[in-house]
Amino acid sequence: MNIVALPAFSDNYIWMLHDGRQAVVVDPGDAAPVKAGLESHRLQLTTILVTHHHPDHTGGVNALRDEFRVPVLGPQDSRIPSPVQAVADNDTFELLNRRWEVIHVPGHTRDHLAFVCHDETPLLFCGDTLFSAGCGRLFEGTPDQMWRSLSRLKALPPATRVYCAHEYTLSNLRFAAAVEPTNADIASYIQVCTRLRAQGQPTLPSTLGQEAKINPFLRCTEPPVMASARVHGAKDDRPAEVLGALRQWKNQFQ
Template sequence: MVRIDALPAFQDNYIWLLQAPASRHLAVVDPGEAAPVLAWLEANPGWQLTDILITHHHADHIGGVETLRQATGARVLGPDDERIPAVDLRLRDGERIDVLGCTFRVLEVPGHTRSHIAYFHDAAQPWLFCGDTLFAAGCGRLFEGTPSQMHQSLRRLAELPEATLVYCTHEYTLSNLRFAQAVEPDNPAIARRLAEVSAWRAAGRSSLPSNLALERDTNPFLRTGETSIKEKMARRSGRASIDPDQVFAELRGWKDNF
């Protein structure tokens, strides 16, 4: 059994901490800074950090990698991108890796960056570590990819099993749901989720992980095929009709300035 906990970092990042009690081995996902992980190791003697998983090259996801690697000897896994230093195993789409006795499939999901990857563990309880591609009720900004690339990446993730737990790396859920409600003001699932997450955040509770069933019901970026969304985005674009990638592009542009 592997336990997954969140280590807060910076203002709204999470470093995901995977723990295998039987071996007392650890893995972390996207350590933007080393201090939270080193503090955890100091407070829990006898544990060994064996693996560091990276989804993309942004500093708030890799800033702690080199320090952790030097301090622990952990193996670093990440996308095939020269901007990520100290990677021991550079990963490609479809490859399978073993971490803490769990098999993960690598999914290339470009859009936020050109080389972004996600890690999917297909089991009775599936897990998805998706970095900044899919957020709870939202998605990442397009820094290097095109709207079409990001839309296809999200569609790929949306096809995973609905029970999949979604471990993204930012606490953006509340602001994302406010946008989702602006897009679909008559969607009762969004209203329920907004009330729930508002209460959680007021109590200091994380909104993550999410799951794909919930995302399909409440995340506008996974709902570009809904008639009401297509019609609203067509009106915003000034066209009679637009294709699915254009629907996504209009949504992402609206969110960028929301």
């Protein structure tokens, strides 16, 4: 499977998967970079996948559907430009000769979906739920929901490649280092990602194995993370309580 990052807006990535002929795009917030990508790789768009309704993930859906007459698969959510073929938790479908699986991951929004493509190593398209070294803001969900959603993603194989929808990694890593100042994996990953960004390269995909070592929102059961969360408002060590305190701290973190 070939996977291309199409940058959009200031820090979005629209992921385009293709087999050399046919292409699938995930979360086309803007049609223009998708059209340019299809043209430059000489591809035919066959399907649009949408993780959630936010405009920076759906703004290009109508223009692409009108031009290419392709189906849109996404959550049952009236805020996504219709018609959408609704898919839900545990649904499976086939695209580009691969089996895909849907995971409902509420937290950032109530209807947020993640898509897993079963390539040689699994590919995870997680929208704004899981970021490298971070997680999405809780606009419509509770810390408890987000913890359960992240736990389901974390249970996928460690080699799973993580395709998030934003380039937030370096700022997330600065926060991760504040949560765990003695975590050597975070310190060394800051070096890696700083180099990539200096070369104009995406820091994505990450892997779930990497995220398990550096992402504070996946590490809510680690004693150093629990201790930091306590200092920042967590009343006890329940993972959702830890996650909620981290998320609030992160919202104000400079």
